[in-house]
Amino acid sequence: MLRRWKKHERENCLKLQLLLQYLKDVPRKAVKRLAISDLKLLAKKAPHLWTRENTQTLCECALSSPYNSLKLGMLAVLSTLSGTIAIKQYFGGSSVPPRLTDLVKLAQECCYHSNLAVAAHGVVVLSNIAISCPEKDIVQLEQDTVLGVESLLMLCSQDCSPGAQTILKTALTSLVHLLKSRPHLSQSAVEFLLGQLHLSCDSSRVLMCHALSAIATHLPVLGEGMLGDLVDLYRVAGHASTDKQQELLVSLATVIFVASQSSLSAEVKTIIKQQLENVANGWTVYRIARQASRMGCHEFSSELYQSLRTRVASEHFYFWLNSLKEFSQAEQNLSHVEDGDYSGAMSAIAEALRSYQKGIASLTAASTPLSPLTFQCEFIKLRIDTLQALSQLICTCNSLKTSPPPAIAATIAHTSGNDLQRCGRISMQMKVCMDEFRSLAARYAELHQSSFDADYATLRNVELQQQSCLLVSHVIEALVLDPQAAGFQEYGALGSVQTESEYERRMMSVFSRVLEEVEGLTKKHPPVSCLHTGCLCDAVIALLKVPLSFQRYFFQKLQSTSIKLALSPSPRTPSEPIPVQNSQQLTLKVEGVVQHGSTPGLFRKIQAVCLNVTSVLQSKTGPDYKIPLDSKTNEIEQRVEPHNDYFSTQFLLNFSILGTHTVTVEASVVDESGIEWKTGPKTTVSVKSLEDPYSQQLRHQLQQQGGAQPAPQRGAYTRF
Numbered sequence: 001m002l003r004r005w006k007k008h009e010r011e012n013c014l015k016l017q018l019l020l021q022y023l024k025d026v027p028r029k030a031v032k033r034l035a036i037s038d039l040k041l042l043a044k045k046a047p048h049l050w051t052r053e054n055t056q057t058l059c060e061c062a063l064s065s066p067y068n069s070l071k072l073g074m075l076a077v078l079s080t081l082s083g084t085i086a087i088k089q090y091f092g093g094s095s096v097p098p099r100l101t102d103l104v105k106l107a108q109e110c111c112y113h114s115n116l117a118v119a120a121h122g123v124v125v126l127s128n129i130a131i132s133c134p135e136k137d138i139v140q141l142e143q144d145t146v147l148g149v150e151s152l153l154m155l156c157s158q159d160c161s162p163g164a165q166t167i168l169k170t171a172l173t174s175l176v177h178l179l180k181s182r183p184h185l186s187q188s189a190v191e192f193l194l195g196q197l198h199l200s201c202d203s204s205r206v207l208m209c210h211a212l213s214a215i216a217t218h219l220p221v222l223g224e225g226m227l228g229d230l231v232d233l234y235r236v237a238g239h240a241s242t243d244k245q246q247e248l249l250v251s252l253a254t255v256i257f258v259a260s261q262s263s264l265s266a267e268v269k270t271i272i273k274q275q276l277e278n279v280a281n282g283w284t285v286y287r288i289a290r291q292a293s294r295m296g297c298h299e300f301s302s303e304l305y306q307s308l309r310t311r312v313a314s315e316h317f318y319f320w321l322n323s324l325k326e327f328s329q330a331e332q333n334l335s336h337v338e339d340g341d342y343s344g345a346m347s348a349i350a351e352a353l354r355s356y357q358k359g360i361a362s363l364t365a366a367s368t369p370l371s372p373l374t375f376q377c378e379f380i381k382l383r384i385d386t387l388q389a390l391s392q393l394i395c396t397c398n399s400l401k402t403s404p405p406p407a408i409a410a411t412i413a414h415t416s417g418n419d420l421q422r423c424g425r426i427s428m429q430m431k432v433c434m435d436e437f438r439s440l441a442a443r444y445a446e447l448h449q450s451s452f453d454a455d456y457a458t459l460r461n462v463e464l465q466q467q468s469c470l471l472v473s474h475v476i477e478a479l480v481l482d483p484q485a486a487g488f489q490e491y492g493a494l495g496s497v498q499t500e501s502e503y504e505r506r507m508m509s510v511f512s513r514v515l516e517e518v519e520g521l522t523k524k525h526p527p528v529s530c531l532h533t534g535c536l537c538d539a540v541i542a543l544l545k546v547p548l549s550f551q552r553y554f555f556q557k558l559q560s561t562s563i564k565l566a567l568s569p570s571p572r573t574p575s576e577p578i579p580v581q582n583s584q585q586l587t588l589k590v591e592g593v594v595q596h597g598s599t600p601g602l603f604r605k606i607q608a609v610c611l612n613v614t615s616v617l618q619s620k621t622g623p624d625y626k627i628p629l630d631s632k633t634n635e636i637e638q639r640v641e642p643h644n645d646y647f648s649t650q651f652l653l654n655f656s657i658l659g660t661h662t663v664t665v666e667a668s669v670v671d672e673s674g675i676e677w678k679t680g681p682k683t684t685v686s687v688k689s690l691e692d693p694y695s696q697q698l699r700h701q702l703q704q705q706g707g708a709q710p711a712p713q714r715g716a717y718t719r720f
Contacts, residue, residue: 326359560597
């Protein structure tokens with residue numbers, strides 16, 4: 001296998017050299033076009049083969065070519081290479097400063113080309129270079145890149161043709177990637193985009209709003225000071241009910257939600273509602289409400305969901321919208337919690353739980369066999385249980401004031417050798433709370449592991465909920481139960497984590513603040529003081545005040561993956577077990593098909609299917625001999641790679657113990673990163689182990705010869 005791979009690599013290297021030679025020396029345009037086509041494929045499939053000399057040859061050819069069509073083709077190859085390891089190999093092998101290399105000269109020259117497609121590739125190459133090069137070498141290069149992007153944006157933003165819009169999208173994508181890598185350029189770029197919004201056509205405004213949302217999601221650069229321009233634009237945006245106008249309403253509303261940071265003013269809400277009443281259809285209103293839920297503007301989303309409930313024709317849609325309204329109302333109740341107001345926090349949690357209970361009932365009613373809403377139901381159940389656990393923790397902390405330890409608590413602790421006894425019954429209550437939060441964290445981890453089709457933001461949201469539960473459990477341990485054993489190593493690098501959303505930034509800020517307070521208290525004060533319980537309550541309130549973000553997967557299943565399994569042999573009827581002789585092994589064949597939705601592999605792809613087969617003895621019909629443990633069960637795991645979404649494998653199972661066994665086959669998938677996801681399904685069959693004829697005949701003969709004890713089963717230990 002390794003020899004074949006090395007041979008394939010050598011062939012590709014020779015092919016690359018030959019194609020570049022054709023491009024450089026052969027004058028015929030047709031040959032050059034064919035060479036460029038093959039070079040594009042090599043740039044995409046094997047960028048690691050491109051040496052600095054190879055890339056330099058391509059640059060020289062592009063610089064010297066008088067034909068725009070050939071220049072465009074060569075730039076397309078360089079555009080692909082610039083986003084791979086080849087760009088590092090190009091600059092790593094040269095002592096020349098990046099700005100003086102032919103690749104940068106070519107990209108800068110093309111950024112202002114009259115052919116917009118050439119200019120787009122120039123912008124992509126320049127952006128990727130600015131992202132890849134060390135920061136100390138690219139101060140001027142960064143400015144050149146931003147100017148090139150802005151120039152292309154100005155040219156394309158007023159042109160509604162499909163070609164110009166494609167190029168605009170490419171330029172905006174490059175800008176978002178650049179700003180993510182170079183955040184110090186974000187403020188000026190955002191101000192430029194906001195100014196350009198007023199001068200652009202509607203389709204360009206939609207794309208620019210998407211870019212603004214993407215930039216502001218990664219970096220907090222959209223502030224309330226920019227709301228005025230956005231709201232003024234929203235006032236005049238919806239003057240018609242075309243598809244582009246509807247899309248623009250959603251895009252602009254999203255940017256406003258990001259800029260307002262989950263606290264919309266009454267004036268802004270009124271303006272948005274007026275526009276929605278004038279020109280928006282129901283689908284547009286729902287999409288805007290959905291974005292409000294994602295950005296934490298729950299009061300506004302609740303009002304929109306309520307207005308939509310009676311505008312749908314299906315009972316399931318009504319219950320779905322009603323559940324969303326209740327969930328938004330629940331989170332809005334939590335937003336009124338004030339620091340230090342523990343009684344108010346308890347009341348807010350109680351109100352939120354009432355809304356959540358109503359919502360989960362509606363969500364269950366909205367479920368159908370084709371759309372079971374499994375993730376949504378489990379996520380909300382976990383949210384309910386988390387709020388209940390937080391409420392119980394506040395009650396437990398307050399009980400230290402209302403029911404302090406008895407006077408003899410210190411004596412009891414000294415006599416028993418358990419130092420926690422001096423705290424009274426609160427120590428046991430705190431242990432129950434800690435175990436509850438650890439259990440919740442485990443359940444969040446299971447939900448994460450079963451969500452193969454979820455987008456990154458949704459999975460990150462689940463991770464943050466899991467981390468918040470772990471944080472609370474560790475804080476309880478550090479402040480109350482065992483300060484020496486409590487570990488915060490997993491939270492040590494919180495400050496260096498790059499956040500991807502406002503919700504994540506706020507949660508990380510809470511985590512860091514809580515850890516600082518806990519560290520200070522554990523060094524200065526003895527365990528289980530009122531200061532400690534106050535710190536715990538403050539941590540709870542800090543977590544409650546961050547409005548929960550309902551991410552994309554809660555509303556949309558953009559990627560859909562399911563597995564269908566078929567087992568053979570199969571029973572003639574569902575209730576009838578499969579017969580097998582105890583002296584033989586059962587060959588269980590498992591076949592399966594991977595089924596995809598309309599966008600397979602959008603977030604992650606399946607590399608292999610993991611099949612786990614287990615059997616458990618349910619009832620035994622043979623003599624009660626001592627049986628080795630490994631004879632009672634089967635536990636086998638196999639990984640198989642699907643071919644054209646089909647896979648098949650076999651398992652040899654041993655049923656030496658007479659009786660009925662339940663065999664369970666569970667499937668999970670492994671993605672391209674090697675991560676296993678518990679997707680299911682889980683299938684069970686019943687197997688009945690029967691005595692083989694030879695053993696049965698021998699047993700009968702022995703019984704007829706004088707009532708001798710029956711022979712033991714094969715594979716079982718006899719009793720001594």
